Amino acid sequence: MSILPFLDWLGSSALASAMNGPEWAFPVVESFHFIGFALLIGTIALVDLRLLGGGMRRQSPAELAQSLKRWTWTGLALMLTTGPAMFSADPRVYYFNPSFRFKITCLLLAILYNFTIHRWAVKPETAPILGKLAAIVSLALWTTVLAAGRFIAFV
Amino acid sequence: MSLLSICESIQNTDLSVAIREGALYYPIIGGVHLLAIALFGGMLLAVDLRLLGWGMSSYPVSDVVGQLRAWKRFGFVVVVASGALLAWAEPLKLYHSKSFWIKMTLMLLVAVHALAFRQSVYANPAKLDEAPSMPATAKLAAALSLALWVGLVLSGRLIAFDA
Numbered sequence: 001m002s003i004l005p006f007l008d009w010l011g012s013s014a015l016a017s018a019m020n021g022p023e024w025a026f027p028v029v030e031s032f033h034f035i036g037f038a039l040l041i042g043t044i045a046l047v048d049l050r051l052l053g054g055g056m057r058r059q060s061p062a063e064l065a066q067s068l069k070r071w072t073w074t075g076l077a078l079m080l081t082t083g084p085a086m087f088s089a090d091p092r093v094y095y096f097n098p099s100f101r102f103k104i105t106c107l108l109l110a111i112l113y114n115f116t117i118h119r120w121a122v123k124p125e126t127a128p129i130l131g132k133l134a135a136i137v138s139l140a141l142w143t144t145v146l147a148a149g150r151f152i153a154f155v
Numbered sequence: 156m157s158l159l160s161i162c163e164s165i166q167n168t169d170l171s172v173a174i175r176e177g178a179l180y181y182p183i184i185g186g187v188h189l190l191a192i193a194l195f196g197g198m199l200l201a202v203d204l205r206l207l208g209w210g211m212s213s214y215p216v217s218d219v220v221g222q223l224r225a226w227k228r229f230g231f232v233v234v235v236a237s238g239a240l241l242a243w244a245e246p247l248k249l250y251h252s253k254s255f256w257i258k259m260t261l262m263l264l265v266a267v268h269a270l271a272f273r274q275s276v277y278a279n280p281a282k283l284d285e286a287p288s289m290p291a292t293a294k295l296a297a298a299l300s301l302a303l304w305v306g307l308v309l310s311g312r313l314i315a316f317d318a
Contacts, residue, residue: 023316031312034192035305042197046223055222059214067211071204143190150186154178 007091019089026089033082039075041142043068044114047122051135061122061131076111099155103148110141162246174244181244188237192308195230198223199304206276206297208289216293220280238311254313261306268303272296 010016019025047065050056056064087094094100120126121134165171174180204210205219242249249255269277276283276296283293 024313027312027316028309031305031309034189034308034312035196037189038193038196038308039200041193042200045194045197046201049226055226056214056218057222058218063213064211067213068201071200071210142193146189146193147186150189151182154182 003095004092007095010088011091013088015085016088016091019085026086029082029085032078033086036075036078036082037146039071040079041075041146043072043075044118044138044142047118048135048138051121051131053132060124062124065119065122094152097152097155099148099151103145103152106141106145106148110138110145113138113141159250162250165243165246168243171243171246174240181241184237184240184244188234188241191230191234191237195227195234196304196308198227198230199300202227203297203301206283206289206293208294215280216283216289217280220277249314252314252317254310254317258307258310258314261303261310265303265307268296268299 019029046056046068047061050059050061050064059067117134118138121131121138126134174184201211202220202223205212205214205216211219242255272292275290276293283289
């Protein structure tokens with residue numbers, strides 16, 4: 001089955017008309033997308049910087065990740081609601097945009113990584129060098145997601 | 156010399172033309188701007204949420220404020236520098252953009268906020284640890300800081316959509 005009928009259905013949905021309605025709708029949703037990634041990536045980066053030894057040194061990485069978990073999830077929830085809303089404004093264009101496809105691939109990898117390897121990396125029994133390596137990969141993955149997202153508008 | 160003519164001269168500088176017309180400069184600087192928003196915003200959110208008691212409440216305020224200060228400052232410098240380059244690329248458009256002037260007003264308020272709460276909150280976090288409960292001034296500083304930051308993101312994003 002082709003995905004195109006779904007894209008066309010989404011593009012003519014009530015959500016799409018709301019997003020394409022008032023001029024301010026898209027930028028306002030996009031702003032909350034930004035706030036979402038500041039929460040999501042900001043809290044993950046805090047843990048990564050801790051793994052690399054650059055801040056919050058008196059708490060263990062596991063404690064830090066635990067106490068920020070609520071805000072990481074809040075950020076992820078914001079991203080996964082505002083993102084699809086923006087997508088609905090022009091589904092076919094995004095679907096065929098190479099930067100969008102690259103971003104979504106990296107995003108899925110980053111989310112998967114965050115809930116598997118990253119979760120393991122903060123554990124006290126993990127060797128510090130592996131924790132550092134995991135932190136660098138995490139920062140690189142999220143940086144790529146953000147940069148690819150920015151390029152959607154330019155390719 | 157009027158502000159408009161200053162904008163015109165900036166618009167004609169080599170740097171402005173290069174960023175505007177090069178295929179990659181603008182999106183790359185924009186990408187750096189976004190990364191810095193995530194870094195600066197993330198650090199700011201962590202500090203403000205701690206002051207409000209909404210996150211990391213088991214950690215001393217002095218730890219959160221003190222240890223994140225360097226990253227917050229680094230993020231701020233990068234976000235302002237990349238933002239300045241983006242602005243340098245299209246000063247005439249910005250001159251006529253209402254959202255841009257709202258954003259600059261908010262930036263001014265950020266400076267006022269920093270000066271107003273420096274002594275009572277950000278420079279002496281150890282004092283906040285000793286207080287029996289979080290002083291109202293600190294909570295006010297955090298709430299205003301969050302509101303200003305959300306306002307900056309919104310007005311910044313709206314610039315691209317101004318006619």
